[in-house]
Amino acid sequence: MRLFIALDIDDGIRERIARFVDGVSGFAPDARWAKPESLHVTLKFIGEQPEPMVEEIKRALSTIAASEATVQFRGYGFFPTAKAPRVFWVGIESGPELAALAAAADGETARLGIQKEERAFSPHLTLARGGDRGTHRSGSPHWRKGDVPNGSFQRLQEKLAALPSPEFGTMTAREFFLYQSQLSPKGSKYTKLARFELRSP
Numbered sequence: 001m002r003l004f005i006a007l008d009i010d011d012g013i014r015e016r017i018a019r020f021v022d023g024v025s026g027f028a029p030d031a032r033w034a035k036p037e038s039l040h041v042t043l044k045f046i047g048e049q050p051e052p053m054v055e056e057i058k059r060a061l062s063t064i065a066a067s068e069a070t071v072q073f074r075g076y077g078f079f080p081t082a083k084a085p086r087v088f089w090v091g092i093e094s095g096p097e098l099a100a101l102a103a104a105a106d107g108e109t110a111r112l113g114i115q116k117e118e119r120a121f122s123p124h125l126t127l128a129r130g131g132d133r134g135t136h137r138s139g140s141p142h143w144r145k146g147d148v149p150n151g152s153f154q155r156l157q158e159k160l161a162a163l164p165s166p167e168f169g170t171m172t173a174r175e176f177f178l179y180q181s182q183l184s185p186k187g188s189k190y191t192k193l194a195r196f197e198l199r200s201p
Contacts, residue, residue, distance in 0.1 A: 001048065001049055001050075001180050002047060002180065002181040002182070003047065003179065003181070003193075004046055004178075004181060005042070005046065005105045005177070005178055006042045006176065007040060007041040007071070008040055008177060009039055009040065012169055014036055014039055016168045016169060017073070017090060017127070018036035020168070021127060024156060024160065028152055028153050028156040030152050031088065031153065034126060034128065035187065038190050040125075040179070041124075042123075043101060043121075044102060047114075049114075054193060057114075060108040060111060061196050064196065066100060066101040066198050067100070069094055071093075071098060072170040073168035074090075074093065075090070075091035076088065076090055078153060079124075082157065085157070087129055088126075088127050088129075088130075088153055090125040090127060091124060092125060098123060101173075101176065102121040130152035173198060174198050175197050175198055177192045178193045178196075179192055179193065
């Protein structure tokens with residue numbers, strides 16, 4: 001099973017992002033756009049695990065004592081760089097609570113032998129992946145061999161540059177989830193396997 005840990009986002013924020021995507025997706029018709037209902041804030045990507053491991057992961061995550069986190073969604077950007085864009089994302093601003101939660105999830109899963117994150121937590125919301133051949137397979141924000149300038153997002157970048165920076169709203173994260181990701185030709189399907197509550201400080 002392909003697994004990850006993430007926050008769900010409030011319906012109002014999801015709707016505002018959906019309207020934004022409706023307005024700009026035509027400027028990058030070759031990109032693969034995320035479905036609004038599938039948007040989430042990844043805290044930790046786990047990857048493929050055997051089914052018996054799921055219960056162990058749930059038990060590990062249930063021990064996390066983390067605070068609620070205020071999360072603001074605003075602005076946008078491109079990974080790995082604007083000149084060789086492979087991923088179009090919405091920016092996330094939050095206090096130390098969100099990074100602490102991601103670190104706790106990373107630490108608890110590492111105890112089970114799951115590889116720890118090598119880079120600092122960089123929260124974002126992926127809206128689209130570039131459609132050029134050879135560049136569209138990975139949503140990784142980091143530079144990879146073979147990343148080259150591509151035209152998937154060029155017109156979108158030009159249009160966005162003329163618009164004010166978008167604001168999508170602020171939410172308080174009071175829970176996080178273990179998700180299963182199922183890949184298909186129509187895109188990924190995400191299923192919540194378990195819910196974990198965050199506690200007020």
